[in-house]
Amino acid sequence: MKLTTTQLTLCALLTAMALALSYLENLFPLALAIPIPGVKLGLANVVTLFALFALGPGEALLILLARCFLGSLFAGNVNALLFSLLGGLCAMGTMILLARRRGLSVYGVSVGGAAAHNCGQIAAAVLTLGSRAPLYYLPVLLAVSLLTGGLTGLAAACLFRGLRHTGLMNG
Amino acid sequence: MTTRPSPKLRPTWADALVILSVAALAMALAVFQWRGGDSGGALTAVVSVDGTEADRFAPEELLEQPRTYTSNGYTLTVTYGVDYEDPSRNALPPSGKSGLRVAFSDCPTQDCVRTGTISRGGQSIVCLPARIIVRLEGGPGDPAEVDAVLG
Numbered sequence: 001m002k003l004t005t006t007q008l009t010l011c012a013l014l015t016a017m018a019l020a021l022s023y024l025e026n027l028f029p030l031a032l033a034i035p036i037p038g039v040k041l042g043l044a045n046v047v048t049l050f051a052l053f054a055l056g057p058g059e060a061l062l063i064l065l066a067r068c069f070l071g072s073l074f075a076g077n078v079n080a081l082l083f084s085l086l087g088g089l090c091a092m093g094t095m096i097l098l099a100r101r102r103g104l105s106v107y108g109v110s111v112g113g114a115a116a117h118n119c120g121q122i123a124a125a126v127l128t129l130g131s132r133a134p135l136y137y138l139p140v141l142l143a144v145s146l147l148t149g150g151l152t153g154l155a156a157a158c159l160f161r162g163l164r165h166t167g168l169m170n171g
Numbered sequence: 172m173t174t175r176p177s178p179k180l181r182p183t184w185a186d187a188l189v190i191l192s193v194a195a196l197a198m199a200l201a202v203f204q205w206r207g208g209d210s211g212g213a214l215t216a217v218v219s220v221d222g223t224e225a226d227r228f229a230p231e232e233l234l235e236q237p238r239t240y241t242s243n244g245y246t247l248t249v250t251y252g253v254d255y256e257d258p259s260r261n262a263l264p265p266s267g268k269s270g271l272r273v274a275f276s277d278c279p280t281q282d283c284v285r286t287g288t289i290s291r292g293g294q295s296i297v298c299l300p301a302r303i304i305v306r307l308e309g310g311p312g313d314p315a316e317v318d319a320v321l322g
Contacts, residue, residue, distance in 0.1 A: 035285030037299050053178045079300075098189065105179035108186030115193045125299060130222025133295040133304045136204050142197035146190060157180040164177075 001058045010055065011063055018047040018067040019074070034144060036137045038083075038121045042114055042148050048092065049110055049156040054163075057096045064088045083124040090120030106160065107153035114149030115142055204293070214292060214310035216271055218249070221302045230271050230307070237274065245301035247283060248275040271305060273298065 003011065021043040030039050044067060051060035068088050072081040094116035098109045118141040125134035218226040220242045228238075233251035240247050252269045270290030273283040276298060283298035292310035297303075 035282060035287065037280065037282040037297055099178070101185065103183055103185030104189065105181060105183050105186055107182045108189040109178075111186070111193060112189050115196075125297070128299070129219070129297070129302055129304060131219055131304050131306075133219075133306055134297055135200075136293070136295055137297070139197045139201035139204060142193055142200070146193055160178060160180055 001062075003059070007055065007059060011051075011059055011066075014047050014051055015063050015066040015070070018044040018063060019071055021047065022067070022071055030144075030148075034140065036140055036144075037125070037134070038118065038137070038141060039144055040148075042117060042152055043155070045091065045110065045113060045117070045149075045152045046155045046159065048088075049095065049106060049113070049152065050159055052092075052095055052099055052109075053106070053160070057092075060096075061092055064092055079128070082128065083121050086124040086127075087117040087120035090123075091117035105153075106156045107150060110153030110156060111146060111149030114145035114152065118142060118145050212309035215308045216249075217306045217308055219304040219306070233271065240301075240303055242301045242303050245276065245278045245298070245303075247273050247278070247298055247301055247303055249305055250274040252288065271307065272296070273305065276301070 025041045025043045028041055030041055047067075048060055048064055051063050065085075065088075068081060068084040071084060072078060091113040095109050095113040098104055098112045101108075118138065122134050122138050122141065126132060214230060216226075216228055216230050217224060218238075218240060220240060225240065226238065230251055233249065237248050237250040240249070249271060250273075251271060270288040272288040273286070273296055276283050278298055278300040280298075280300055283296050283301075283303075286296045289296055289305070289307055292307050295304055295306040
């Protein structure tokens with residue numbers, strides 16, 4: 001993949017924003033209300049959604065990988081890398097497939113991505129712990145993903161509306 | 172950059188299909204995972220540390236003394252409804268249910284502590300940082316089964 005300077009700069013900016021949003025969502029402790037490992041808003045998914053529609057799947061994947069590696073590096077937690085990578089890649093694959101369906105809006109793509117992210121994280125937990133016990137949480141996580149996916153979809157829709165005049169959305 | 176079609180910004184009927192699919196998957200998994208106890212044998216707690224079974228006991232055994240497990244640099248204290256950290260508090264857990272819970276953990280996420288009390292076969296408490304799982308097995312298969320008759 002060959003990136004222009006503008007594309008590279010945009011990817012770097014979006015990666016920084018995704019990392020900042022990942023940190024910011026710690027201020028909204030959703031896990032206090034729903035005490036299950038892995039429950040979070042997934043605000044960084046707004047950036048992934050934007051990159052997918054505005055830049056394309058390749059660039060969105062680059063931003064996701066950079067966010068996962070840098071995020072676990074900054075957190076000083078290499079164990080978290082497997083969780084964020086599996087969750088992120090499952091979400092990305094699902095959103096790439098769903099984004100090709102003409103009938104779907106950003107809401108449908110976002111909800112599908114959030115659900116796939118949770119499936120990926122549970123798969124990482126099953127692999128890490130060597131037990132099927134984490135599957136017990138999947139139904140609740142999937143139900144929560146309807147809410148969090150809808151919220152990130154709303155945030156992305158607002159972002160797209162706000163950026164229409166910039167021409168970013170049309171390449 | 173290539174020219175891309177702008178995404179739809181208002182919810183569509185196709186979105187409803189995605190939402191229904193996720194909801195149906197959640198419900199199917201809930202029925203499969205939460206269908207009650209393993210029906211057979213007494214209720215037993217199984218503690219796995221780093222993928223290996225480390226302990227197996229009847230939950231009531233913890234009434235006398237809590238058990239502590241250490242793994243991956245973190246320590247968990249498992250109790251049977253009694254708050255050993257603060258004996259002045261009510262003997263039953265905040266939910267009022269009797270069962271196992273992680274009363275103390277020095278892990279950074281504290282998800283295991285917040286999970287609360289587990290009391291039925293099939294339920295589990297997972298501590299990802301410590302890689303410890305407390306799981307209940309066995310117990311009554313029929314949730315409507317009478318626990319005890321008094322008087």
